[in-house]
Amino acid sequence: MDYVKMTCLKCGQGNRAPKDKMNDAPKCANCGQGLMSDKALDVTPQLLDKAKGLDDTLLVVDFWAPWCGPCRAMAPEFNKAAQALKGKARLVKLNTEQYQAD
Numbered sequence: 001m002d003y004v005k006m007t008c009l010k011c012g013q014g015n016r017a018p019k020d021k022m023n024d025a026p027k028c029a030n031c032g033q034g035l036m037s038d039k040a041l042d043v044t045p046q047l048l049d050k051a052k053g054l055d056d057t058l059l060v061v062d063f064w065a066p067w068c069g070p071c072r073a074m075a076p077e078f079n080k081a082a083q084a085l086k087g088k089a090r091l092v093k094l095n096t097e098q099y100q101a102d
């Protein structure tokens, strides 16, 4: 069976999900968080690094900031895209103001 590697976006645990079960809402073996979300989840730079190294699924990252009007305007559309691409790609967002030091 083919497996797809995905980092849990909540706890950072590396998971393997059967490829043909991607539409069945695979869950993290460690914390139970759904590995496929129908909205964009917030991530930390550390988690993003890990996911970039491990994940087989496509990861789309929105680097945004609370003071950025267009970013906020785009957020609902980004969530819609996350829903549309569920099972194919994961959309996440990183608050660049919160993690400036990195």
Ligand SMILES: [Zn+2]
Pocket: 008, 009, 010, 011, 012, 013, 028, 029, 030, 031, 032, 033
């Ligand atoms: Zn987890």
